[in-house]
Amino acid sequence: xxxxxxxxxxxxxxxxxxxxxxxxxxNWLHARNLKGQFILRVEDxxxxxxxxxxxxxxxxxxxxxxxxxxEGPEVGGEYGPYFQMRKLERYxxxxxxxxxxxxxxxxxxTKEELEERRLLAEKQKRxxxxxxxxxxxxxxxxxxxxxxxxxxxxxxSVCFLDEVLGRICKQYSDIEDFILLRxxxxxxxxxxxxxxxxxxxISLVGRGQEHINxxxxxxxxxxxxxxxxxxxxxxxxxxxxxxxxxxxxxHPEADLMQHRKNxxxxxxxxxxxxxxxxxxxxxxxxxxxxMIEYFGFNxxxxxxGVWNPxxxxxxxxxxxxxLPPSEVAAALIPFLKEAGAxxxxxxxxxxxxxxxxxxxSKTLVEMxxxxxxxxxxxxxxxxxxxxxxxxxxxxxxxxxVRERLAATDFSPANIEAAIREVAQTHQVGLGKVAQPIxxxxxxxxxxxxxxxxxxxxxxxxxxxxxxxxxxx
RNA sequence: GUCCCCGUCGUCUAGAGGCCUAGGACGCUGGCCUUUCAAGCCGGCAACACGGGUUCGAAUCCCGUCGGGGACACCA
Numbered sequence: 419x420x421x422x423x424x425x426x427x428x429x430x431x432x433x434x435x436x437x438x439x440x441x442x443x444x445n446w447l448h449a450r451n452l453k454g455q456f457i458l459r460v461e462d463x464x465x466x467x468x469x470x471x472x473x474x475x476x477x478x479x480x481x482x483x484x485x486x487x488x489e490g491p492e493v494g495g496e497y498g499p500y501f502q503m504r505k506l507e508r509y510x511x512x513x514x515x516x517x518x519x520x521x522x523x524x525x526x527x528t529k530e531e532l533e534e535r536r537l538l539a540e541k542q543k544r545x546x547x548x549x550x551x552x553x554x555x556x557x558x559x560x561x562x563x564x565x566x567x568x569x570x571x572x573x574x575s576v577c578f579l580d581e582v583l584g585r586i587c588k589q590y591s592d593i594e595d596f597i598l599l600r601x602x603x604x605x606x607x608x609x610x611x612x613x614x615x616x617x618x619x620i621s622l623v624g625r626g627q628e629h630i631n632x633x634x635x636x637x638x639x640x641x642x643x644x645x646x647x648x649x650x651x652x653x654x655x656x657x658x659x660x661x662x663x664x665x666x667x668x669h670p671e672a673d674l675m676q677h678r679k680n681x682x683x684x685x686x687x688x689x690x691x692x693x694x695x696x697x698x699x700x701x702x703x704x705x706x707x708x709m710i711e712y713f714g715f716n717x718x719x720x721x722x723g724v725w726n727p728x729x730x731x732x733x734x735x736x737x738x739x740x741l742p743p744s745e746v747a748a749a750l751i752p753f754l755k756e757a758g759a760x761x762x763x764x765x766x767x768x769x770x771x772x773x774x775x776x777x778x779s780k781t782l783v784e785m786x787x788x789x790x791x792x793x794x795x796x797x798x799x800x801x802x803x804x805x806x807x808x809x810x811x812x813x814x815x816x817x818x819v820r821e822r823l824a825a826t827d828f829s830p831a832n833i834e835a836a837i838r839e840v841a842q843t844h845q846v847g848l849g850k851v852a853q854p855i856x857x858x859x860x861x862x863x864x865x866x867x868x869x870x871x872x873x874x875x876x877x878x879x880x881x882x883x884x885x886x887x888x889x890x
Numbered sequence: 891g892u893c894c895c896c897g898u899c900g901u902c903u904a905g906a907g908g909c910c911u912a913g914g915a916c917g918c919u920g921g922c923c924u925u926u927c928a929a930g931c932c933g934g935c936a937a938c939a940c941g942g943g944u945u946c947g948a949a950u951c952c953c954g955u956c957g958g959g960g961a962c963a964c965c966a
Contacts, residue, residue, distance in 0.1 A: 629966090630960075631961040703915095852926070
């Protein structure tokens with residue numbers, strides 16, 4: 419069996435797009451599933467838009483998701499360079515080969531000239547083609563020119579067998595003489611991509627369906643160069659709720675790191691995007707090991723999927739409840755700080771907090787909001803909560819329970835008993851007694867069960883907070 | 891407009907000719923549990939785009955229509 423080598427080849431023109439993240443994930447899973455190599459390649463040939471900051475942002479996004487690469491920036495590898503701008507000579511050399519073999523030509527037509535022809539063709543209601551356009555001009559190397567690929571002029575078509583879509587073809591006449599090298603000698607996507615996929619011995623190219631049309635040109639290039647083309651797999655697109663392709667401009671959820679800020683666990687996000695376009699029987703939740711074990715292109719769907727924020731939230735809560743508490747606790751720390759925690763974030767207490775709050779929060783932001791009161795001195799009292807539960811009646815009940823609590827240790831049984839007795843004495847429901855305690859110690863109407871809450875706070879702090887509430 | 895891809899509940903999907911009276915999940919919804927809020931458990935609503943074929947039999951195969959999306963840069 420030949421080696422599986424797949425790549426993720428983003429262009430560093432901004433943050434890591436969620437669609438890119440899913441493309442990376444599918445490739446990564448395929449590589450891990452088959453014990454192959456996952457390569458990261460930076461396609462930075464768009465000089466006007468590429469920035470080093472973007473490279474870093476993309477690496478950071480991949481690291482956050484845990485998608486490690488075997489070759490690429492920072493780790494190197496035998497097939498580098500992994501930045502396209504570092505191998506311009508190579509592209510020029512290949513372009514020359516194509517010109518020499520008659521598969522490409524130098525073209526000095528300007529954009530304007532081409533546009534003119536396009537309009538003319540439209541006016542004449544005939545299909546516009548690049549046929550013969552500049553092919554016959556002979557140019558010296560010093561006149562400014564681009565290098566164009568010479569698409570076969572005879573009748574015929576290019577086809578490839580897509581791993582998820584099946585056989586797809588396109589007629590030669592529907593493909594234009596696309597540009598290989600710009601007039602500054604820098605390669606365009608379609609060309610750099612082919613040279614690199616060949617040079618890096620990529621066995622399968624997995625990318626979004628928006629690239630299907632460029633695949634035909636690439637197939638032509640592989641053929642002209644006499645190189646064996648890799649396999650291709652085109653993944654369904656991710657659409658926003660407006661059914662348009664998820665774009666950075668229109669959809670905030672397109673920004674991977676936005677989800678980190680929103681308190682989404684990386685594993686939850688992974689689980690969510692892996693199910694957008696892929697399935698394994700009726701399974702909904704997957705550990706990383708399961709994803710790797712089950713993944714295959716045969717179960718990648720063909721239809722675009724719509725972003726579903728509710729399901730992401732559900733998955734996030736699911737994983738907050740099912741991942742080791744220590745892992746969730748570690749992820750919670752920055753959110754607690756952000757929420758205003760001032761006390762020491764001690765690991766054991768953090769884990770207890772996670773255990774107590776994970777059934778009540780869908781995100782780490784929510785968990786921090788509910789949990790920050792356990793990591794502060796005193797409470798920030800919610801006015802509405804106070805008005806509702808710490809009126810005359812509430813305070814009277816609170817005074818009484820506090821007395822009983824102060825007289826015992828804080829075992830769950832004792833706390834239960836104290837509440838029960840007070841409720842019984844006054845012929846009121848348990849809630850009547852419990853709520854004032856809850857509000858007094860947390861400042862909110864929402865918290866875990868009372869004994870759990872008091873335990874989290876510690877006897878001393880809890881009694882002190884009740885005392886403060888009683889003083890008004 | 892041209893080319894390419896796609897078309898099962900609102901959404902993500904299972905489904906590779908009989909196992910489908912179409913299954914699961916999110917959401918919505920009724921109930922149980924309950925000291926708050928949740929979580930959990932039990933139940934409900936809800937889909938094969940349409941029209942022709944092929945076949946004893948079609949969500950599954952073929953054709954057409956309609957619908958949706960994508961690509962049409964010296965961007966990737």
